[in-house]
Amino acid sequence: MTLFSRRKTPPAPPSPIAKIRVGCPAHNCGGRCLLIAHIQDGRIIRLDTDDRPDRLEAPQLRACPRGRAYLRRQYHPDRLLHPLKRTGKRGDGRFERISWDEALDTLAAQLTRVKETYGNSALFVPYGTGSYNNLNGSHTARRLLNLFGGCLGIYNSYSWGAINIATPTVFGTLQTGNQRQDWLNSKYILMWGWNPAEMRDGTNSDYFVKLARQNGARVVCIDPRHSLSTVALADEWIPIRPGTDAALMTAMAYVMVTEGLYDAEFVRTHCVGFDAAQMPPGCEQAESYRDYLLGVRDGTPKTPAWAEPLTAIPTATIARLAREYATLKPGVLYQGYGMQRRAYGEQVVRAGCVLAALTGNVGIPGGWASGLALQAPDGGPFWTVFPTGQNPVKVQIPVFLWTEAILRGHQMTQADGILGAERLDNDIKLIYAVATNCLVNQHADVNRSAEILRDESKVEFLAVQDNFITPTARFADLVLPACTQFETWGLEDGWKYGDEVILQPKLVEPPGECKSDYRICAEVAERLGIGAAYTEGRDERGWVEWCLDRYRETRFPGLPALEEFVASNVGVYANPVTQPAVAFVDFRRDPEKHPLATPSGKIEIFSQKLYEMGKPTEIPAIPKYIPEWENPFTTETQSTQRKDSKTPCAPRLRGEKEYPLQAIGHHTLARVHSTHANNDWLQEAFPQRVFINPLDAAARGIADGDTVRVFNDRGALILPCRVTPRILPGVVDIPQGAWWQPAEDGSDLGGNINVLTSHRWTPLAFASAQQMMMVQVMRYKGKQVDRETG
Numbered sequence: 071m072t073l074f075s076r077r078k079t080p081p082a083p084p085s086p087i088a089k090i091r092v093g094c095p096a097h098n099c100g101g102r103c104l105l106i107a108h109i110q111d112g113r114i115i116r117l118d119t120d121d122r123p124d125r126l127e128a129p130q131l132r133a134c135p136r137g138r139a140y141l142r143r144q145y146h147p148d149r150l151l152h153p154l155k156r157t158g159k160r161g162d163g164r165f166e167r168i169s170w171d172e173a174l175d176t177l178a179a180q181l182t183r184v185k186e187t188y189g190n191s192a193l194f195v196p197y198g199t200g201s202y203n204n205l206n207g208s209h210t211a212r213r214l215l216n217l218f219g220g221c222l223g224i225y226n227s228y229s230w231g232a233i234n235i236a237t238p239t240v241f242g243t244l245q246t247g248n249q250r251q252d253w254l255n256s257k258y259i260l261m262w263g264w265n266p267a268e269m270r271d272g273t274n275s276d277y278f279v280k281l282a283r284q285n286g287a288r289v290v291c292i293d294p295r296h297s298l299s300t301v302a303l304a305d306e307w308i309p310i311r312p313g314t315d316a317a318l319m320t321a322m323a324y325v326m327v328t329e330g331l332y333d334a335e336f337v338r339t340h341c342v343g344f345d346a347a348q349m350p351p352g353c354e355q356a357e358s359y360r361d362y363l364l365g366v367r368d369g370t371p372k373t374p375a376w377a378e379p380l381t382a383i384p385t386a387t388i389a390r391l392a393r394e395y396a397t398l399k400p401g402v403l404y405q406g407y408g409m410q411r412r413a414y415g416e417q418v419v420r421a422g423c424v425l426a427a428l429t430g431n432v433g434i435p436g437g438w439a440s441g442l443a444l445q446a447p448d449g450g451p452f453w454t455v456f457p458t459g460q461n462p463v464k465v466q467i468p469v470f471l472w473t474e475a476i477l478r479g480h481q482m483t484q485a486d487g488i489l490g491a492e493r494l495d496n497d498i499k500l501i502y503a504v505a506t507n508c509l510v511n512q513h514a515d516v517n518r519s520a521e522i523l524r525d526e527s528k529v530e531f532l533a534v535q536d537n538f539i540t541p542t543a544r545f546a547d548l549v550l551p552a553c554t555q556f557e558t559w560g561l562e563d564g565w566k567y568g569d570e571v572i573l574q575p576k577l578v579e580p581p582g583e584c585k586s587d588y589r590i591c592a593e594v595a596e597r598l599g600i601g602a603a604y605t606e607g608r609d610e611r612g613w614v615e616w617c618l619d620r621y622r623e624t625r626f627p628g629l630p631a632l633e634e635f636v637a638s639n640v641g642v643y644a645n646p647v648t649q650p651a652v653a654f655v656d657f658r659r660d661p662e663k664h665p666l667a668t669p670s671g672k673i674e675i676f677s678q679k680l681y682e683m684g685k686p687t688e689i690p691a692i693p694k695y696i697p698e699w700e701n702p703f704t705t706e707t708q709s710t711q712r713k714d715s716k717t718p719c720a721p722r723l724r725g726e727k728e729y730p731l732q733a734i735g736h737h738t739l740a741r742v743h744s745t746h747a748n749n750d751w752l753q754e755a756f757p758q759r760v761f762i763n764p765l766d767a768a769a770r771g772i773a774d775g776d777t778v779r780v781f782n783d784r785g786a787l788i789l790p791c792r793v794t795p796r797i798l799p800g801v802v803d804i805p806q807g808a809w810w811q812p813a814e815d816g817s818d819l820g821g822n823i824n825v826l827t828s829h830r831w832t833p834l835a836f837a838s839a840q841q842m843m844m845v846q847v848m849r850y851k852g853k854q855v856d857r858e859t860g
Contacts, residue, residue: 085111091120091641093562093572094137095555096206098199098229099742100270102451102565103133104641105140107556107577114141114556114578120642126251126281127646131273131570135739139751143554146748148538150551151582160524160532163544170583174590176548177502178597180531184500185219190463192499193221197228197469198506200536200745201552203560203574204456204617205610206587211504211535212458214591217600220463222479222498225489227469228508229407230442231837232415237441239416239677240423242667245653247443248435250275250567252650253282255436258398260391261291262422263315264406267299269737271406272567279303288398290391292318293406294734295761295803296796308391309798311702312732313842314381315409317695318388319421321377324363325392326428332396333430340661341427343676343692350670350678359424359675359692372695380695380703382798396429400436404443408734411841413698416834420693427673433658435650444566446651448625451564455620456613464490468836472498473519473829476528487836497528503542504535504587505552507744511541514829514840516810516822517785520545535590538748541810541822551584558586559610561617569645571621573635576610586610680834688833700828700844702732702800729782729844731766735806735823747809747820758821759792761803762847767793770848777850779817780804782843785825786817788850802847 087110094103108116117138120130153173158164184192193215198208215221226234237244250272253259259282266275280303283289291297291304292315300307310318326332337344345360357367365371374388381388395401405422409415422440431437444450467475468487475482479497482488503509509532513519523529523545534546543549560574580586585593588610595604608616615632622629629635629643656664665671669678681691688696697703740756741747760780762772772778774793779786780802787804797803804823811820818825827840 087115090575090577091573091639092556092577093203093560093574093641094133095140095574096202096560096562097742097745098202098565099134099136100266100565100737101134101273102131102562102568102570102572103137103273104131104572105133105137109577112578114144117141122640122642125646127648128569128644129274129277131572131642134270135752135755136742136746139746139749142749142751143537143746144556146538148748149581149584150536150538150549151584152551153583154549156547160526160547161520161545163539165549170585170593173548173550174593174597177533177550178594180500180533181215181218181502181594181598184530188496188499190215190219191222191465191494191496194472194475194498194501195221196472196501196503196506197224197508198504199743200505200507201555201587202453202505203555203562204454205560205613206505206553206555206558207454208504208506209454209456209458210587210591211502212461213456214595214604215502216459216461217595217603218598220461222475222494222496223461223463223466223490224469224472225466226835226837228512228838230410231468231470232410232832232835233405233407233419233442235835235837236410236416236419237423238667239680240420240427240668240674241439241441241654244442245444245446245449246423246439246441247445247567248438248652249445249647249650250278251647252435252652253278253287253402254285256282256287256400256402256438257436258394258401259283259287259289260395260401260403261289261293261299261304262403262405263293263409264291264404265293265297265299265736267302268297268739270565272565275567276303288394290394294798294801295736297736298739308383308387311380311382311798312409312734312801313412313698313701314377314695316414316418316421316693317372317377317380318383318391319418319425320363320372320693320695321374321388322392322395323359323421323425323428324372325374325389326396327360327363329393331393332428336430336432337428340432340657341673341675342670343674349676353676353678353681353691356676356681356691362692362694382800395425399429399431400434401429401431402436402438403431403440404438405440408736408841411838413700413830413832413839413842414688414696415832415837415839416689417693417696421695423673424675424693427675432673433652433654435652437652439653443653446653446655450567450569452621452624453563453565455617465494466490467494468831470831470838471836473513473522476522499529500531501529502533502535503546507540507542509542510545511744511810511822512807512824514824514827514838515784516818516824517816518829535587540744550590551582552590553580553584553586557584558588559614561614563621569625569647570642571618571626571629572642573614575636588613685833698842699830700842702730702844729846730800731845731847732801733780733804733823733826733843733845734801734841735804738805738807740805741807744807744809747807756805757790758805758808759790760787760821760847761792761794761797763797763799763801764793764795765799766802766847767791772847772849778847779850779852780826780845780847782826782845784828787821787823787825788813788817788819788852789821791847802845
């Protein structure tokens with residue numbers, strides 16, 4: 071025993087914690103929010119959200135669960151850390167580590183080879199928003215290839231395919247929305263297939279609806295599922311059969327017209343094509359909208375009784391909806407995007423715009439013209455100002471038709487949506503996929519896409535740049551590890567709505583050998599001899615300064631310089647909205663002096679441009695309800711084209727009972743499209759399940775929590791079910807974005823709805839129709855499989 075006790079060394083004091091305000095990583099969630107990152111010893115240890123004073127004119131940008139749970143993604147053990155090259159067959163997911171020099175030399179050599187062998191139009195950067203601020207994402211690769219002589223271009227988007235093209239056919243513009251503070255002037259809000267509480271659609275859109283309701287507005291949600299937006303925001307839920315929204319809108323218009331509830335004076339002075347007296351020159355004998363509603367030519371008046379068996383909504387409810395929207399003015403009909411990702415998605419967009427016009431809700435405070443509704447007066451946020459430059463390759467394909475450009479690109483013409491040339495001169499031979507999971511996971515008919523990509527005689531080289539080995543990355547020949555947005559500099563503005571610029575300073579060093587999207591492209595550019603042209607002498611921070619200058623010159627004249635912005639640690643600069651802008655206010659006041667950008671200068675209920683296309687069955691000149699090619703009423707559905715898609719729209723007949731259920735896939739709080747699919751906190755909070763009505767479950771002997779098989783002739787999913795009355799009978803819901811995880815028999819264990827979706831596109835916009843599919847659901851009687859390992 072010692073006489074003296076040894077003194078213990080006191081513990082070192084904890085390292086200081088820095089709190090830095092930073093934009094939530096932009097993954098195209100539908101919002102742009104502010105986080106407070108707590109940083110200690112070079113590691114982010116906590117994320118809080120916006121704590122600035124909350125004001126109506128410049129509200130807080132509060133993050134949702136996806137942003138608050140981001141550290142589970144940031145420090146995920148499966149983060150890519152090193153460049154990889156494929157060692158097995160494409161799609162097997164077998165790789166070996168290589169050096170950055172080998173990886174970048176390989177990519178540069180393949181770009182050069184394909185350019186010299188086929189030409190620049192054989193190079194392709196696909197649509198991708200997995201990283202989506204000014205300095206990160208697929209636009210960094212577009213700048214690279216534009217400087218390299220160009221690549222095959224794309225137009226439109228997966229999200230807004232039909233609505234982007236259909237809205238201007240009515241209004242001549244996409245800027246059809248008021249600033250959202252104006253919703254507080256509304257008396258009636260129709261949330262039509264719109265779910266801002268989950269998919270966001272502009273930070274605070276759900277908050278503004280809440281304020282409008284508190285201010286006295288009646289809020290009605292029309293949706294096949296009882297969404298979180300319905301729970302939190304709506305006075306009434308009206309479930310509707312998917313794909314029949316245009317029928318409901320048409321029947322509402324019938325009630326308004328026959329009961330004299332529509333704004334006849336506004337329609338007379340501001341619209342064309344409503345009745346025979348308003349038809350454009352040369353179209354006097356064509357069918358007017360009024361004639362269609364009354365059934366003058368087809369013998370079928372579009373009454374609520376006509377719409378009831380289509381929509382599953384009672385006749386009395388349809389009539390009441392019409393009367394409410396026509397009389398509780400001003401009113402907002404806000405169109406969600408799921409219903410335009412269907413067979414004839416253009417029709418529901420145009421029908422909604424026409425309802426807004428019939429009720430006179432255009433160009434007034436508290437009203438809403440519907441359609442895409444970018445905000446007045448200038449269209450709102452820029453999304454990105456980072457310069458991609460001009461693409462020397464002028465030909466463009468619809469963004470959704472990239473698989474067609476692989477299979478038959480040199481045969482594609484303007485009839486396939488080609489722009490910039492009469493036909494495409496190449497098939498896609500090299501794909502540089504940056505921040506995208508659209509090649510496999512998020513594109514329609516996953517099994518078909520995977521089969522196309524497996525064939526190395528088609529796409530000869532595929533490079534993927536991402537944070538993880540996603541289902542798309544499993545098919546790569548070369549995998550490049552990218553930083554997250556916390557590990558480099560960035561800058562973002564609002565998503566569709568909002569009047570903010572949000573700073574994204576570099577918070578921590580990247581793990582392993584990760585590089586930013588910009589840095590990877592800059593180093594490839596150096597190998598291609600265009601390095602100086604690509605960087606213009608700027609690093610990521612230098613480009614943030616350049617982007618701030620561009621914002622300052624346009625929408626944000628008071629925006630501080632970067633050093634001041636960083637030092638203030640405010641994180642966001644906002645233009646307060648004290649007098650909300652109203653779309654079409656000048657046109658409303660004087661349509662002759664302030665005409666629209668339509669051919670007639672007025673709201674085109676009847677579109678002469680569409681009429682002259684000569685396709686009245688699929689592209690009518692007035693908005694109509696057209697039964698989808700996969701629907702619960704008929705036996706006609708799309709055949710699955712596996713090896714040859716030259717006739718991708720050829721139908722076949724099958725038994726009516728074979729696939730009797732409609733399936734939809736909503737945007738879930740568990741993911742941003744497919745980003746966060748491996749986030750354990752979010753998956754625990756919002757597990758991947760198929761939601762099925764008790765009536766449909768009972769008919770199949772299915773109990774809540776059972777493992778079920780959901781299938782059609784394109785593929786099958788094995789996943790748990792949730793039996794709930796919060797989904798319309800005859801409809802099942804599978805949240806979109808889960809990672810594809812094929813088992814040995816081809817069944818997907820990840821619950822990816824795109825195993826079931828069709829690659830057939832809409833007729834006018836050549837856009838995604840991925841929300842339209844028929845399926846069957848049965849109890850799974852096979853061997854139980856570990857969903858983590860397969």
